[in-house]
Amino acid sequence: MSEFTLIAPIAGWAMPLTEVADPAFAQGMVGQGLAIEPTGDTLHSPCDGQVLTIHAARHAITLCDANGVELLMHIGIDSVALGRDGFTALVAPGDRVKTGDPLIRFDLDLLVMRAQAATTPIIVAGDGVTIVERFTDRLVAVGDPLMRLLVETSGDTTTASGERHSRDVTVALDHGLHARPAGRIVAALRALDASANLRTGEHTASAASSIALLGLGLSHGSAVTIDAEGPDAAVALDAIAAVLTTPEANAAPPPPVARPVVTLPDGAIAGVCAAPGLALGTARWLRRARPVPLASTGAVAERAALYRGIAAVEAQLAADASGHGQAAGVFAAHREILADPTLRTAAIARVQAGDSAAAAILATTDDQAATLRASADARIAERADDLVDVGERVAHAILGTSDAMPSLAAGTILLAGDLLPSHFAALDAASIAGIALVRGGPTAHVAILSAGAGIPMVVALRNALEDVADDTPMLLDGDAGYVLASPSADVITAARATIDRRTAAEARARALGDAAVTTTDGTAIAVQANCGSAADAATAQAAGADGCGLLRTEFLFLDRATAPDRAEQRCAYAAVMSALPGKPVTIRLLDVGGDKPAPYLDLPAEENPALGLRGVRVSLARPDVLDAQLTAILSLPDLAHARIMVPMVASADELAAVRAALTRLAPGTHIQLGAMIETPAAAIGADLIARHADFLSIGSNDLAQYTLAADRGNASVAAMLDGLHPAVLRLIAETCTRAGSTPVSVCGGLAADPLAAPILIGLGVRTLSVPPGRIAATKALVTAHALFALRTHAQQALALASAAEVRALARRFAEENAA
Known part of the structure; x- marks a missing residue:
């Protein structure tokens, strides 16, 4: 440990940071330190050190002393807007300076007149640095003591504070640098002590700004240079490069499956479906008023x-x-x-x-x-x-104005040029039957909100919608993507019948609530939820879920620079279990690799990552990560209701290795351990895996991908990927048969498909794990059928030749058994 004192770099009144008229400094977001309201016009060095950076506007400078203590001195608040006016740099980056050496001279009168304030924050940063004493609330002269610091020294007096690294990379992201990878870059940099920029052509963007990164317009194959500076520059460079050069083919939703051409009614206005559903109502235009700025008062x-x-x-x-x-x-x-x-x-x-x-x-x-x-x-x-x-x-x-939303009558079809998320949130959703927009897109946030609220929406209707007047009767079809003004009586009657049928089915589903459900002949089927957070679990509990059949733990591990520690993991898992009190929670071990990279795990680049180091293979290759996660789970207070699920198991040996790790970490403690069946090998070898497992859970998305050799992220083959293909169904049947007395669930997307769920139950699946929003509907579906009928239906499906034939059979079965 070493202790030294920084001197006042400028004459003036020393004050706490909390008194600075800028929340970034006052709230400590920039760092710890104090500030000086200057009476002098020259900034001096408060210690011996090296100049790291001088801002282009010359109003801010960073230094580093021999112990690695970094200092930021920022002359004035909002002084960057002066654009160098009144500032003269007396040193350059890389210069060595002594205590008291002049650094920047400035025009104090100009600063007072044109900046928000002349207040000059002095910020201290660096590993192991503690401010022992601040000499504030007093006048100081240059050279007076200002802050007393305590620094943990390692004996290494070299400093990497000025390290600078650059790397040229080619963007490998299939969809270019879009919002998700931009957010990952920002998140990774936020956790590091480094600054970074991306350069392409004449354009440069800060890696700390997702908006700036998106503005670069980087597409697949774009050449870009990464510049990083600071103590963690090398780590930052690796993290940013990993995001840019790791393909994420599955990051975007798969392209829509081709549908039969819809014949629109005469007079219909065609648009794009943004939220599904059918609505009848009365048109009402929402004309938004944009804020009208006033003249500047200074x-x-x-x-x-x-x-x-x-x-x-x-x-x-x-x-x-x-x-x-x-x-x-x-x-x-x-x-x-x-x-x-x-x-x-x-x-x-x-x-x-x-x-x-x-x-x-x-x-x-x-x-x-x-x-x-x-x-x-x-x-x-x-x-x-x-x-x-x-x-x-x-x-x-x-x-001091507002964009208040109008009161709406029940059954309103809301018409607007466009709709912003805040406006949607301010609307009375209960009064809105549907939304039709002149502009907009199907993946905009307001479309996501509308779908989540169960309000059908059609967008991109263009100028033709402008001809619809207020109070016009209207049909909105969010499934086919059109609106029809003044529909005929026959159209209204048919639409009303469909809406009433759907409403009744939803009411029956909600009425089931938290009750356990059985088929009509008494076979119990558990309906659990797929969750990614405690909020998801709370939603599932409110929907009546029988537990959590899949807790995705990778949400803790992705989009960050370091792995979560045991305490953080335990807290997250415990929060999910608290949201589902007394119900089973199946915690899937870390499932990364392939389409879910975690740069800090240093996984090798792979030509075919879907067939490489992913799922349980990562955990077994990194026993430290596996042990940390298992220890976090084993320390949960309600261990009796916790279950562990191992992803991407291809052989019994892999599950046995995880069981051995559990025994080593907690001898004599039993916790249910299960395997995910996601490969043909696991399905055919289910009897071997079941010897080491308390349960099996079928991940139908990956099982379909590996069975049909069709990559979900490859647009040219994605339409082939259907879990109702007879080959996939036969592997599910084999799993259920070979598992014997070991229970089998399905936690993939197939479980939530209303056409697939009856077939799965008929094949022997006894637990369906679905998104929280599908809990009630899935429970209602279970109670509508007898097991013997589902078994016959499933056997008929296994005898068909294609997914299309199975879906046709499933639709016919649903229609024949509709209430």
């Missing part, structure tokens, strides 16, 4: 107004994002947008140039939205609406 007042508006919206978004479900996720994404440093910096620059606060935020978000709309990737383009939404919310907060 840069100082407008900066303050901008910060107040941002803070108000931040608080509201925090509340919006604290709930459950898809809406919470959307508003969490909006919080990330609002926290983006490039957005704030650009808005401040506009204020400094003479814009009012409201005009600045609107123009900034409009510009950034235009960049996204120019993308060839529809999913990126549709995120532009989120930027506009955030900008309008901040502008309304600044102006």
Whole structure:
């Protein structure tokens, strides 16, 4: 340990950071330290060290001393907007400086007039650095003691603080640099002590800004240079390169399966289905009023107004994002947008140039939205609406206005040019039968919210929708993707019958609640939920789930720079179990590799990752990761209801190895251990695996992929991938037969398919694990059939030649048995 004192680098009043008029400094987001309200005009070095960086605007400088302590000195608040005016750098990056050496000279009068404040934060960073004492609330002169530091020293006086690394890579992402990998880059960098940029052509973007990264428009095959600087520069470089160079073919939804051509009724307006369902109602236009900015009252007042508006919206978004479900996720994404440093910096620059606060935020978000709309990737383009939404919310907060939603009569078909997520959240969803938009896209956040609320939506109806007047009777078909104004009596009658039938089925499903269900002849079938979080588990509990049949633990391991420790894992698993009290929770061991890379595991690049190191193979190759996860599970308070499921088991030896690890870690403790059946080898060898297993669970998605040799992420063969193919069904039948008395469940997508579930039960499956939203409907389906009828149905399916024939049989069975 060593102790030393930093001197005051500038004359003035020393004050705590909490008194700085900038939340980033006042709340400690930038780091620890203090600030000085300057009376002098020269910034000096507070210690011996080396200059690391000088900002292009010359208002900020970073230093590093011999112990690895890093210092940031930021002259003024929002002084970057001065654009070098009044600042003169007296040193350059790489220079060695002594205590008291002058670093930057500045025009104090200009700073006071044009910046938000002249306050100069002094920030301390570095491993093992503790501020023992701050000399604040006093006048200081250059050279006076300012902060006393305690530093843990390792004996190595070399420093990597100034390390700089660059690497040229080619983007291997199938869909280019879109929102998901951009978010992974930002998340990875956030956990590291490094800064990084991406360069392509004449364009550069900070790796700390997902908006800036998306604006680069990087596509598959694009050449890009990664520049990283700081103590963790090498790690940052590897993490960013791993994201850019690892194909993620399965990251996007598979292309839609071809459907029969739909013949539209005469007079129908064709659009694009964004949320399924059928609706009858009365048209009502929503004409939104965009905020109208006022003239600037001066840069100082407008900066303050901008910060107040941002803070108000931040608080509201925090509340919006604290709930459950898809809406919470959307508003969490909006919080990330609002926290983006490039957005704030650009808005401040506009204020400094003479814009009012409201005009600045609107123009900034409009510009950034235009960049996204120019993308060839529809999913990126549709995120532009989120930027506009955030900008309008901040502008309304600044102006003290609101974009209040009108009251709507029950049965309204809402018509709009477009709809933003915040507007959707403010609507009375119970009054809306359907939504029709002139613009919009099927993957926009508002479409996701509409589908989650069960409101049919059709988008991209274009100008033809403008001809529909308020109060016009309307049919909206979210399944076929069209709207029909003033439908005939026959059309209305047929649509009403379909809606009534669906409504009755949903009511019966909800009425089942938490009750256990059986077939009509008394065979118990458990309906459990696939979960990825405690919020999912809470939703499943409310829907009446019999437990969790699949807890995906990889959500803890992905999109981060280091693996979660045992305490973090235990806390996450315990939260899920608390949300499903007294019910079984099946915790799947880490399932990464293939389409789910975790860069910090240092998995090798593979030509065919789907057939490489993934699933249980990763855990067995990294016993430290396996032991940490097993220990976290074994320390759960309600161990009697916890079950462990091993992914991608291909042989009995793999499951036996995990069983041996459990025995080694907790001798004499028994916890149910099961295997996922996801390969033909596992299905045919189910009897061998069952000798070591308490249960088997079929992952139908991967089983279909490996059986049919059709990659889910390959658009040219994805349409072939159907779990109802007779070959897949025969392997499921073999699994159930060979498992003997070992229970078999299905946790893949096939379990939630209403055409497939009756066949699965007929083949011998006794637990179906489905998304929380399908719990009630699946329970209702179970209670509608006798087991002997399902067995006959399943045997008929096994005798067919194709998935299409099986689906035709399943549809006919459903129609014949409809209530």
